[in-house]
Amino acid sequence: MELDLTDPELLRDPIAAYDRAREAAPVVRLTTPGFGVLWGVTRHADARAMLTDPRLAPSPESFIRMGVPEHCRQYMRTMQERDGPEHRRLRDLARPAFTPRRAEAMRPRIAPLIDRLLDDLPGHARDGVTDLLAHVAQPLPMDVICELAGVPAAERDRWRTHGAVILAGDGRALMARVPEMIDDAIRAVGGGRAGDDMIGMLAAADGDRLSEQELVTLVWHLVLAGQVPANLIANSMATLLADPALIGALRAEPALLPGAVEELTRWQPPQMFTIPRFAGEEIEIGGVRIPKGAPVTAVLPAASRDPRVFTDPARLDLRRREAAHLGYGHGPHFCLGAQLARVQTEMVLAALLDRFPRMRLAVDPAELPWVPDPATRRLSALPVTL
Numbered sequence: 001m002e003l004d005l006t007d008p009e010l011l012r013d014p015i016a017a018y019d020r021a022r023e024a025a026p027v028v029r030l031t032t033p034g035f036g037v038l039w040g041v042t043r044h045a046d047a048r049a050m051l052t053d054p055r056l057a058p059s060p061e062s063f064i065r066m067g068v069p070e071h072c073r074q075y076m077r078t079m080q081e082r083d084g085p086e087h088r089r090l091r092d093l094a095r096p097a098f099t100p101r102r103a104e105a106m107r108p109r110i111a112p113l114i115d116r117l118l119d120d121l122p123g124h125a126r127d128g129v130t131d132l133l134a135h136v137a138q139p140l141p142m143d144v145i146c147e148l149a150g151v152p153a154a155e156r157d158r159w160r161t162h163g164a165v166i167l168a169g170d171g172r173a174l175m176a177r178v179p180e181m182i183d184d185a186i187r188a189v190g191g192g193r194a195g196d197d198m199i200g201m202l203a204a205a206d207g208d209r210l211s212e213q214e215l216v217t218l219v220w221h222l223v224l225a226g227q228v229p230a231n232l233i234a235n236s237m238a239t240l241l242a243d244p245a246l247i248g249a250l251r252a253e254p255a256l257l258p259g260a261v262e263e264l265t266r267w268q269p270p271q272m273f274t275i276p277r278f279a280g281e282e283i284e285i286g287g288v289r290i291p292k293g294a295p296v297t298a299v300l301p302a303a304s305r306d307p308r309v310f311t312d313p314a315r316l317d318l319r320r321r322e323a324a325h326l327g328y329g330h331g332p333h334f335c336l337g338a339q340l341a342r343v344q345t346e347m348v349l350a351a352l353l354d355r356f357p358r359m360r361l362a363v364d365p366a367e368l369p370w371v372p373d374p375a376t377r378r379l380s381a382l383p384v385t386l
Contacts, residue, residue: 001025002039003033014272017043018316022302026073026286029119030139030297032374034203038276039290040299044306046286046324047274047298049299049363056277056296057083068174072182074213078221080275087332091324093210094218094336097148097198103339106148110344113143114351121356122386129362132382136165136348137233145226147217148199149188158184159223166227169373185220196265231270231368231378235346239264239316240349242365250320260318261346262309264303266325268315273297274329274376300326300379316381 001024003010010017021028024040030038041047046105050056058081064236067185068076096102117136124130143162146156146324162184165177189199189212199219201206202210210218240246276295283290290296311322328335335341350360360366362383369380 002029002031005030008372010374014374015268015377016274018299018302019305020305021299025288027288027290028299030299037294038080038273039285039288039294039296040273041285041296042288042302042306044303044309047300047326048109048301048330049118050277050285050296050328051274051326051333053277053283055280055283058275058333059278060350065139065365068182069179072179075182075185075217075220080221080338081370083332088208089208090214090218091332093208093214094202096187096205097202098336098340100339101329103343106144106340107343107347108323109147110144110347113140113147113284113357114348116357117143120353128385129383132232132352132384133230133379134381136352137230137237137382138164140344140348141226141229141341142223143230144340145222146197147338149222150191150199150356151184151188152191155184155187162223163227163230166224166377169371169376169378181220181223182216183373185216185223188219189215194351198327207269208244215288220339225335226337226341227344228270232265234379234382235268235377236261236264236345237352237384238361238365238368238379239268240353241359241361241384242312242368243316246316246318247353250260250349251357253349256318257346257350258342259321261342261349262325263316263318263320265327266310268377269300269304269325269327271327272300272376272377275333276298293295298326298329319330358386360385 001021003021021040026041026043026046028040030040041050079087079094082090116213117140119133121130124135139160140159143156144160153160158180162177165173169327199215202215240250252261274297276297279290279292279294279296282292285296304327305312309323310320328338362385368382371378371380
């Protein structure tokens with residue numbers, strides 16, 4: 001089976017299209033002009049196996065091909081483009097800054113960031129309507145990254161602009177912005193070595209530690225990957241506000257919220273695909289032959305709604321406690337920042353529900369402005385009345 005990622009019907013409702021693809025075949029060909037063919041794994045068990053298959057490896061050149069200045073090139077090959085012992089070393093050295101305990105310890109530092117955004121929210125209202133994406137979901141993840149990396153307050157507006165460029169989904173604008181992101185990461189690493197932030201902690205580790213170049217690469221990669229929570233927060237609030245019963249359940253039973261964040265991530269993942277991995281030899285997935293050298297990706301909404309794993313998968317169930325979704329990947333490249341994304345999403349959803357009990361969507365749910373993007377489930381705005 002083949003899916004054209006520019007098909008208007010797919011762009012109108014990509015999750016439904018990927019659902020149909022999963023039931024048609026365990027692996028589908030994904031095509032789009034300028035990018036050739038991707039092989040998309042649609043079923044949960046096959047996707048999990050693919051993400052741990054040593055015969056599949058990342059491309060070492062994916063970022064090097066970008067047209068960036070020479071001084072930036074040494075920082076372009078992130079952890080996602082490495083594998084084997086090289087990847088394990090970097091991940092092991094960075095992991096202490098991203099443990100569940102460290103993410104939980106960030107709560108007292110994240111809370112005032114959320115409070116400031118929500119304090120300002122009524123001031124952004126025009127004709128009674130404010131954009132929750134622009135004024136809460138978009139700035140919060142970058143504020144959290146700045147707090148994590150010890151970025152001085154005076155520089156944080158620049159970092160917020162980085163986040164806005166990433167979220168806009170304009171590849172050319174992003175590439176033009178990369179040198180500034182890297183330059184800011186270089187300054188952050190140079191200024192954070194004596195602090196109690198992530199940079200100071202990792203730079204002061206005993207024994208083997210991340211080099212300055214590796215720290216810069218980690219920080220600017222965080223800027224890229226750390227924007228996923230922005231779409232998760234916006235998508236989650238849009239989903240909850242569209243169904244008063246969901247809001248009522250969470251207000252009546254706040255303990256449901258951590259599990260609800262997982263279910264919202266499963267039901268509508270912000271990222272539709274994992275980063276492609278390339279077959280080092282001809283392989284077979286789900287009975288389908290994949291040629292040597294071909295890029296392979298997991299189709300996340302398809303795998304996370306697989307009825308072979310999830311009961312009534314198209315239903316959003318805040319009490320669901322079944323198998324893990326694949327929204328943060330699986331295996332050696334499972335997202336290091338997953339727990340931090342969960343914590344900030346849970347905290348901001350709780351704060352919004354508590355602070356604005358009369359918040360409503362300002363448009364009909366069917367009129368929400370979903371961006372026609374086959375790879376990212378995202379809104380261009382989230383208009384609400386407070």
